[in-house]
Amino acid sequence: MRIVIIGNGVAGMEAALAVRQREPAWEITLVSEESDHFFSRTALMWVMSGQLSHRCIEPLERDVYERMGFHRVRARAVGLDLEARRVHLAGGLEPLPYDRLLIACGSRPRPGPWPGSDLPGVGHFVTHQDLAWLEEEVHGGPSHGGPPPRPRAHLEATSDESPYRFRPVARAERGGPPTRPAVIGGGLIGIEAAEVLHAAGLRPRFFIREEWFWPMALDHAESRWIAERMREHGVDVDLEHDVEALEGDGRVERVLTSEGEYDADLVVVAIGVVPNTGWLAGAGLELDRRGGLVVDAHLRAQRAGAENGSEDLGVFAAGDCASVRWFHGEHMPEQLWYTARDQGRVAARGLLGDGTATYARGHWYNSAKLFDIEYTTAGLVNMNVEGERNWFFEERGPVRSTTRVVLAGERVVGFNLLGRRWDHTVLLRWIEEHRSLAWVLDHLAEAAFDTEFVPPLVVPQGARERAPTGPAPSALPEPLAPPAV
Amino acid sequence: MDLQGQNGLMTTFREGWRSRKASAWLIALALLAFYTDLYFFDHLTEPAKALGLRSKWFLYSALYSVAMIGGAVYYLRRHGNARYNRYRIATNLGVQLVLAFLLPFVMPLLAGAPEDDYWKYEYFAASIWPLDHYKLHPSILRAVPLVLALTTVALAFLVAPLLGFFFGKRWYCSWVCGCGGLANTFGDPWRHLTATSTASWKFEKVAVHSVMFLAIVSTLLLFVDAFADTGETFHAVIAGGEWWSMKSLYGYVVGALLAGLVGVGFYPLFGPRVWCRNFCPMAALLGLTQKLGRFRIRVKPDMCISCGNCTTYCEMGIDVRSYAQSNESFTRAACVGCGMCAHVCPRGVLKLENAPTLQEDKARQRLPVVNL
Ligand SMILES: Cc1cc2nc3c(=O)[nH]c(=O)nc-3n(C[C@H](O)[C@H](O)[C@H](O)COP(=O)(O)OP(=O)(O)OC[C@H]3O[C@@H](n4cnc5c(N)ncnc54)[C@H](O)[C@@H]3O)c2cc1C
Ligand code: SF4
Numbered sequence A: 001m002r003i004v005i006i007g008n009g010v011a012g013m014e015a016a017l018a019v020r021q022r023e024p025a026w027e028i029t030l031v032s033e034e035s036d037h038f039f040s041r042t043a044l045m046w047v048m049s050g051q052l053s054h055r056c057i058e059p060l061e062r063d064v065y066e067r068m069g070f071h072r073v074r075a076r077a078v079g080l081d082l083e084a085r086r087v088h089l090a091g092g093l094e095p096l097p098y099d100r101l102l103i104a105c106g107s108r109p110r111p112g113p114w115p116g117s118d119l120p121g122v123g124h125f126v127t128h129q130d131l132a133w134l135e136e137e138v139h140g141g142p143s144h145g146g147p148p149p150r151p152r153a154h155l156e157a158t159s160d161e162s163p164y165r166f167r168p169v170a171r172a173e174r175g176g177p178p179t180r181p182a183v184i185g186g187g188l189i190g191i192e193a194a195e196v197l198h199a200a201g202l203r204p205r206f207f208i209r210e211e212w213f214w215p216m217a218l219d220h221a222e223s224r225w226i227a228e229r230m231r232e233h234g235v236d237v238d239l240e241h242d243v244e245a246l247e248g249d250g251r252v253e254r255v256l257t258s259e260g261e262y263d264a265d266l267v268v269v270a271i272g273v274v275p276n277t278g279w280l281a282g283a284g285l286e287l288d289r290r291g292g293l294v295v296d297a298h299l300r301a302q303r304a305g306a307e308n309g310s311e312d313l314g315v316f317a318a319g320d321c322a323s324v325r326w327f328h329g330e331h332m333p334e335q336l337w338y339t340a341r342d343q344g345r346v347a348a349r350g351l352l353g354d355g356t357a358t359y360a361r362g363h364w365y366n367s368a369k370l371f372d373i374e375y376t377t378a379g380l381v382n383m384n385v386e387g388e389r390n391w392f393f394e395e396r397g398p399v400r401s402t403t404r405v406v407l408a409g410e411r412v413v414g415f416n417l418l419g420r421r422w423d424h425t426v427l428l429r430w431i432e433e434h435r436s437l438a439w440v441l442d443h444l445a446e447a448a449f450d451t452e453f454v455p456p457l458v459v460p461q462g463a464r465e466r467a468p469t470g471p472a473p474s475a476l477p478e479p480l481a482p483p484a485v
Numbered sequence B: 001m002d003l004q005g006q007n008g009l010m011t012t013f014r015e016g017w018r019s020r021k022a023s024a025w026l027i028a029l030a031l032l033a034f035y036t037d038l039y040f041f042d043h044l045t046e047p048a049k050a051l052g053l054r055s056k057w058f059l060y061s062a063l064y065s066v067a068m069i070g071g072a073v074y075y076l077r078r079h080g081n082a083r084y085n086r087y088r089i090a091t092n093l094g095v096q097l098v099l100a101f102l103l104p105f106v107m108p109l110l111a112g113a114p115e116d117d118y119w120k121y122e123y124f125a126a127s128i129w130p131l132d133h134y135k136l137h138p139s140i141l142r143a144v145p146l147v148l149a150l151t152t153v154a155l156a157f158l159v160a161p162l163l164g165f166f167f168g169k170r171w172y173c174s175w176v177c178g179c180g181g182l183a184n185t186f187g188d189p190w191r192h193l194t195a196t197s198t199a200s201w202k203f204e205k206v207a208v209h210s211v212m213f214l215a216i217v218s219t220l221l222l223f224v225d226a227f228a229d230t231g232e233t234f235h236a237v238i239a240g241g242e243w244w245s246m247k248s249l250y251g252y253v254v255g256a257l258l259a260g261l262v263g264v265g266f267y268p269l270f271g272p273r274v275w276c277r278n279f280c281p282m283a284a285l286l287g288l289t290q291k292l293g294r295f296r297i298r299v300k301p302d303m304c305i306s307c308g309n310c311t312t313y314c315e316m317g318i319d320v321r322s323y324a325q326s327n328e329s330f331t332r333a334a335c336v337g338c339g340m341c342a343h344v345c346p347r348g349v350l351k352l353e354n355a356p357t358l359q360e361d362k363a364r365q366r367l368p369v370v371n372l
């Protein structure tokens, strides 16, 4: 049996390991344009700052490919022939035949839609090559930890539209490192980019189109604290600045926004990611409107327009590029590390020919660190749930934190928590158990995950009795029906 | 305001002196030269006397304290935002200044002992058997004041294992011990250099348990000598004071070579816990009580992003990430409970705790997302 996996990321690698565990003799080929080794994309920011080396962000020993008998192909897949079961490769390489195929090709950065988005000195922060570009711009090269192995090996077998090409560096024209960098886009990758620029001793400008930072996840009060903290660190946070163009002579020099013109000699565009499925355009697989590969509960991809499960294509998708069914019924990708890992495991069962494994994420949860403020979310937050009310408490003592409990009617359906560490599994259990606000406030300590000696969160009586207010501003236009009781 | 996590990004791998570049080698050479002089020559006795310190060892202890203070400032500026780190480093520093420097210096004076007997009162309470092997030699126990002899026995056989059982070996290795104290202050800039390979782990297991075994057996044999009818058979070999006796060899091989030269001299090249991890008999023994006891590192399920901060900054070379990725709470004998893995984890996945059972974890099982 020949298994081909496009993608050496967490989804692809998890699947490869799971298949190998069961089938020691099958031929497993991992195709990756981006890098020789599996690495944690989530950790790019620390490599940039110098907190970690490239080797540190590789979770497995480098000899795993030899030990597991995985063939590696460092080249770009440029097409797929469903009938002949072959993957076409760039660089004039022989097409790869497969019996079963897993597509785990991840995301690519959403390109800037403005004039000047291609100028030297403009880039993203999603791929290894983006990291190399930013390191080159800011530090003149990688840290003492060194570059990843064979950083340019894929350039032999790639194509023009690949997201893994190197961006043009403006360091020489600029005559050195940037002095006035800018980040565009108020999301998680944007704040990470701002943080690494700040760690390099620069004072970045952070252009955010919305009224406040990250409205998809935070409400106004929560976000105000994050912005305050960023400013304390020396980041110029420019809210409600709609970027209109990037300008410069041979390299980026200015950002034009709805609120005026700003000097900028380096621009990181972080306005989201999109499924990395451009190479599948003519393949005849069903894509959602964002380009995600539509999959069923077994993570099987399907022929465009065909009845679900009517045909066994032998093609599966997992990770950032897979459009899975969400609890509210819509198909969308889940762009998260741990969901990619879980999907890789489920897809492996399909690759093994076992049709019983299914994937269905019940609840949303996530955590992050926004500069030095811890963030945990669980359940339905900023989702405009029917009958939504929000109870909010801001702690200002030796510890500063915010606690937001989201209710649908009397039921707790979500938590949004800043400044402390929480165990999301306990929070999710309470959501499943349909707990009331009063009950949750009585039991909060059970979900605490603070490090030792951190004083526990105490909610004073007055705050406990405060009535929850109406719905939080939401990214969703239509109210969402609360999940089935 | 208290923040728990690591405060701001670190630039570790962009600093040559922390990345095994030329400057790191220079620092290592300087440290090695210092230790060579300290152990094998006598240049430091004069300056010690000039400073009113009785011997070069007190001068060494003073320099050690200064290095710890400097390192503590460095450490707390980076990681002092978390209380665990503040309390731990402050305690460790206090122990060094009071128990390892001040008290041993003044105790003979307070006791009014004659100069020849000073050594009997220079009691280093923080170095416990088997780290301080000599303390428990029957001849020493008989010579020193009774209360000190009793303290030695109580510390080694009551206090250390009990605290180890309830709080893990961290109570000693990361809160009290001078070697650990220096590692966590002066040695902190190099903590990411500890080897994490499987080979280094195999070496550690054999080496550290061999030293522990030797320490225990040799002590036992001394007691056989003292209480059975063997005369001085073992005493001559073990505590005889000849160059070939174990006491002298232990002093040279373990004390000077391993703890000093290798242990501290190679900080800038191999990380600050080479001695603690591979050779310290106390760490090995406490590791066993830790395995049986209540200390563990709890992993919050399905939240790890495999970034590797924990593994990189673990000074004992433990691959913490591998446990975090597989949702496995764990107790490793080597773990000194420095808390850094939890501190640097950007997703708050790890938590050090002393908890009686794992029962609570059962309630915190992962949610059935994947139906395999
Ligand atoms: C800066 C940043 C920070 C993040 N932080 C977090 C976080 O904190 N928490 C979290 O949950 N998630 C985070 N994410 C998201 C997370 O990294 C992704 O969800 C996850 O890595 C997706 O894994 P994957 O295996 O689907 O794809 P990827 O890791 O993107 O892997 C894609 C693979 O496909 C290969 N490939 C793609 N196209 C082709 C082709 N045409 N031919 C050949 N090979 C190809 C590439 O070489 C690569 O090996 C972050 C993402 C970024 C960019
Ligand atoms: S596992 Fe964590 S607490 Fe234990 S020694 Fe390593 S970093 Fe310190």
Ligand code: SF4
Binding pocket: B303, B304, B305, B306, B307, B308, B309, B310, B311, B320, B321, B324, B325, B341, B344, B345, B346, B347, B348, B349, B350
């Ligand atoms: S436990 Fe934390 S520090 Fe360690 S790899 Fe996971 S997310 Fe990173």
